Amino acid sequence: MKRSHIFPAALSVVIGVPALAGCLFGPERMCSQGQYPVYALDNPTGAYCxxxxxxxxxxxxxxxxxxxPKVVGDQYxxxxxxxxxxxxxxxxTP
Structure with missing residues (x-):
């Protein structure tokens, strides 16, 4: 393999593997086991587990x-x- 072909091939592996890993592990869960999600009363983007x-x-x-909600982006x-x-x-609400 020519030296000029090694860098693009290596770069595609470095970029491609992490991108595929997201697909392999499935959707991101809202919270870890033993936790549940809650939302902020005064901020549409505020939440924690x-x-x-x-x-x-x-x-x-x-x-x-x-x-x-169970996973990020689900209907809830x-x-x-x-x-x-x-x-x-x-x-x-409280």
Whole structure:
């Protein structure tokens, strides 16, 4: 193999392997095992994962019971206080 062909081949491996790894491992989970996601009451992008059995910290709330997002980008990965939230009647805030 010519020396000029080695760099592009190596570069494609360096870029391609991590890109494929994302596909191989599947969608990114919202939280680790033993945790559940909560959302911020005053910020549409604010969220964190709370330990199972613990209430959310002040300023945060739990998702409606049947609408808890499991993976990033799933149908429930939305801010429950948004005007267009489809399940608004199920939202309970502290």
């Amino acid at each position: 709370e330990t199972n059995g613990q209430p959310p910290q002040p300023g945060f709330a739990s998702y409606p019971p049947k609408r808890v 990965d939305r801010w429950p206080l948004a005007q267009d939230y489809p399940w608004k009647d199920e939202v309970r």
